[in-house]
Amino acid sequence: MLIPVILSGGAGTRLWPVSREAHPKPFMKLADGQSLLQKTFLRAAGLPGVREILTITNREYYFKSKDEYEATEVQTAARPTFLLEPVGRNTAPAIALGAMKIAAEHGPDALMLVLSADHLIDNLDSFSSAVDAACLSAKGGTLATFGIVPTGPETGFGYIECGDEVEPSSPVRRVSRFVEKPTQDVAREYLATGRYLWNSGMFCFKAGVILQELAVHAPLLHQAALACWEATQERSGPKDGMTDIDSATFAHVPDISIDYAIMERSDNVVVVPGDFSWSDIGSWGAVSDLVRPDEAGNRVVGEAILVDTENTYIQSENRLVAAVGLEHLIIVDTPDALLVANRDRVQDVKKVVEQLKLQAHESYKLHRTVSRPWGTYTVLEDGPRFKIKRIVVKPGAALSLQMHHHRSEHWVVVSGMARVVNGGQEIFVNTNESTFIPAGHKHRLENPGILDLVMIEVQSGEYLGEDDIVRFEDVYGRVAAAVQENN
Incomplete structure (x- = not known):
C-alpha cells in the first residue's frame, strides 16, 4: 500500500504579497488557475494504486484545503484524509505523527510517499517512474529520498552527494552525504563532478522503518511524538477523515527537520535521481520563470502596458x-499591497514581511478577501469607527452563534x-432587505438556499478589531479555538 503524505504549510514569506500567513504558498494560484496544493494532490492521486492521500497541515488551513481538493473536479479513487497540527513544528514531527497514524491504520509495512505541497513538477511519467524505483527500494527497508539532476549551479538548494549504485541495474544510489546550500563557486564544482543532485525534500519509506x-x-x-499520538487518540479519534493533534503534548515535540533528525544521521539512506522538471517555487524569480517571455524578456500575468521595458515580470x-x-x-500587484x-x-522579500510583523500590519497575515469555512469576506473600506465588508456565504453554510462587545453591524x-x-x-431577510445587530446581541447568519448568499456588512463602533468576537455555538468546531479570527 502506497499512501502519499502531503506536507502543507509554511508562510512562503518570499512570495508576499500573494502568499500570506492566513493564505500561504500552497494556496497560490498559478497562471493556469490551479494552486500548488491542487497540483500536488492531483499528482499524487494519479499514481497507480493510490487510495488515500494524507495531508498534514495546520488546523487553520483544514477547510480551505478541503475546498481546494473539491474544486479540482477530477474523479479520483484517492480519499483525502487530514492530520491537523495546532502549530507548525517542522517536518520531523509532522512525519513522525503521520507515520504513527498510518502504521496504526494500515500497518507498519505501508509505504509513505512524502511530498511537499509547494513543489511544481512536470513530466509526470518520469516522476511516476522515480516513485516506482523509490517504492521498490523502500520495500527492502531503506529510506529513499529524491534528488533532482541539476540544470545549473543553483545556490538556493541543498545538495546530495551520490555514492555507489545499490544494484547494477537500478538507478538508486547510496547517499554519501547531504550538504547545505553552497556558494556559487562551490555549486559549480558540484556540477563538474557529476556526483551531486539537488535535495528535493521528497521521501519514500515504510511507516514502521x-x-x-x-x-x-x-x-x-520519538518519545514525545509517541506521547502526543497517544494523547491525540485518547482525546478524539479520526472524524470524517480528520485527526486533530493534541495541542498540549505537541508543544513538547522538538522542532527539527527530518533531514537533521534522520537523513543526515542514518546509514540506510538511498537517493533516486529524478530527471523531471522540478521547482520549489521559492521566490518570485521562480514564479516568473513559469511564464513565457516576450521579445524583450518581459513576462506578464494579467493586463499590462509596456513601454521601453525589458526583463520585467508583472503580475x-x-x-x-x-x-x-x-x-x-x-x-x-494585489488589491491591498504592491x-x-x-x-x-x-530573496529579500521576506524582510518586508518581517517589518510588517514588527508594525503589526495586517497585510503580513490577511488578504483583503479572506476565506472562512462558510465562505469569504472582503474588506471594501475601513476607516475610523467603521468598516464595510462584502460577505459571501456558501449554500447550507452558517456562521457561528456569536456576539461582539464593541461593534454593531448592519446587514444588507x-x-x-x-x-x-x-x-x-429568528427572521428571514430577503434580497434588498436589511437587519441591524446591536453590540452585545447574540446573532447568527445562515444561508438556507441553494445559491450563494451575498450581503454587505457595515460595522460601526469604537473598536472594530477581528478579535472582538465571542462564540457560543459553531458547526465547524471553533468555539474552543482561539478567538482571533473573524466570524
Whole structure:
C-alpha cells in the first residue's frame, strides 16, 4: 500500500504579497488557475494504486484545503484524509505523527510517499517512474529520498552527494552525504563532478522503518511524538477523515527537520535521481520563470502596458499596470499591497514581511478577501469607527452563534436569502432587505438556499478589531479555538 503524505504549510514569506500567513504558498494560484496544493494532490492521486492521500497541515488551513481538493473536479479513487497540527513544528514531527497514524491504520509495512505541497513538477511519467524505483527500494527497508539532476549551479538548494549504485541495474544510489546550500563557486564544482543532485525534500519509506529510525537517531523526538499520538487518540479519534493533534503534548515535540533528525544521521539512506522538471517555487524569480517571455524578456500575468521595458515580470490580479522605461524588475500587484523589487533581490522579500510583523500590519497575515469555512469576506473600506465588508456565504453554510462587545453591524442582503438569529428572534431577510445587530446581541447568519448568499456588512463602533468576537455555538468546531479570527 502506497499512501502519499502531503506536507502543507509554511508562510512562503518570499512570495508576499500573494502568499500570506492566513493564505500561504500552497494556496497560490498559478497562471493556469490551479494552486500548488491542487497540483500536488492531483499528482499524487494519479499514481497507480493510490487510495488515500494524507495531508498534514495546520488546523487553520483544514477547510480551505478541503475546498481546494473539491474544486479540482477530477474523479479520483484517492480519499483525502487530514492530520491537523495546532502549530507548525517542522517536518520531523509532522512525519513522525503521520507515520504513527498510518502504521496504526494500515500497518507498519505501508509505504509513505512524502511530498511537499509547494513543489511544481512536470513530466509526470518520469516522476511516476522515480516513485516506482523509490517504492521498490523502500520495500527492502531503506529510506529513499529524491534528488533532482541539476540544470545549473543553483545556490538556493541543498545538495546530495551520490555514492555507489545499490544494484547494477537500478538507478538508486547510496547517499554519501547531504550538504547545505553552497556558494556559487562551490555549486559549480558540484556540477563538474557529476556526483551531486539537488535535495528535493521528497521521501519514500515504510511507516514502521521511519519510526524505527526515529527511535534510534532521535529518541527524544520519538518519545514525545509517541506521547502526543497517544494523547491525540485518547482525546478524539479520526472524524470524517480528520485527526486533530493534541495541542498540549505537541508543544513538547522538538522542532527539527527530518533531514537533521534522520537523513543526515542514518546509514540506510538511498537517493533516486529524478530527471523531471522540478521547482520549489521559492521566490518570485521562480514564479516568473513559469511564464513565457516576450521579445524583450518581459513576462506578464494579467493586463499590462509596456513601454521601453525589458526583463520585467508583472503580475496584477485586477488592475492595469503601465510600465515605462523599466528594466530587471518584479512587480506584483494585489488589491491591498504592491511589491516592486529588483530581480536580483527577490530573496529579500521576506524582510518586508518581517517589518510588517514588527508594525503589526495586517497585510503580513490577511488578504483583503479572506476565506472562512462558510465562505469569504472582503474588506471594501475601513476607516475610523467603521468598516464595510462584502460577505459571501456558501449554500447550507452558517456562521457561528456569536456576539461582539464593541461593534454593531448592519446587514444588507444583495442576493439570496438569509436566515438570521438576532437576539432572541429568528427572521428571514430577503434580497434588498436589511437587519441591524446591536453590540452585545447574540446573532447568527445562515444561508438556507441553494445559491450563494451575498450581503454587505457595515460595522460601526469604537473598536472594530477581528478579535472582538465571542462564540457560543459553531458547526465547524471553533468555539474552543482561539478567538482571533473573524466570524
